[in-house]
Amino acid sequence: MTRWVIKCTQCGLERELDVGFDLSSLRYSVYLYCPRCRVNTTHRVLGYHDPYTGQYVQVNQTETSVEGVSEFD
Ligand SMILES: [Zn+2]
Numbered sequence: 001m002t003r004w005v006i007k008c009t010q011c012g013l014e015r016e017l018d019v020g021f022d023l024s025s026l027r028y029s030v031y032l033y034c035p036r037c038r039v040n041t042t043h044r045v046l047g048y049h050d051p052y053t054g055q056y057v058q059v060n061q062t063e064t065s066v067e068g069v070s071e072f073d
Contacts, residue, residue, distance in 0.1 A: 002051055006043040008034045014046065023048075028059050 004023055007014045013036045023030055028045035047058040 003049040005046045005048065005056070006030065007046050008037060008041050008043055010034065010041045011036045013037075017043075024059070 001018050001020050002022070004017045004019065005014065006017050011034065013034060017030075017032075023045050030043050030045065031040055032043060033039070034041045034043070045059055047056055049055070050057050
């Protein structure tokens with residue numbers, strides 16, 4: 001399991017997501033429920049906690065363009 005740090009693109013809420021798959025394969029965007037918006041929204045991946053070193057790793061923000069996110073609407 002990897003702890004990803006994600007941010008809602010609608011309200012800006014940041015939170016952590018524990019998943020067993022690599023979000024980089026989704027171009028660092030994921031469509032899921034936001035507890036603040038109370039609807040499913042696009043979330044941008046800000047980074048992740050490396051399961052081996054425990055260090056926080058920031059993802060390349062150039063790969064998280066809004067244009068890339070729109071494909072998942
Ligand atoms: Zn939200």
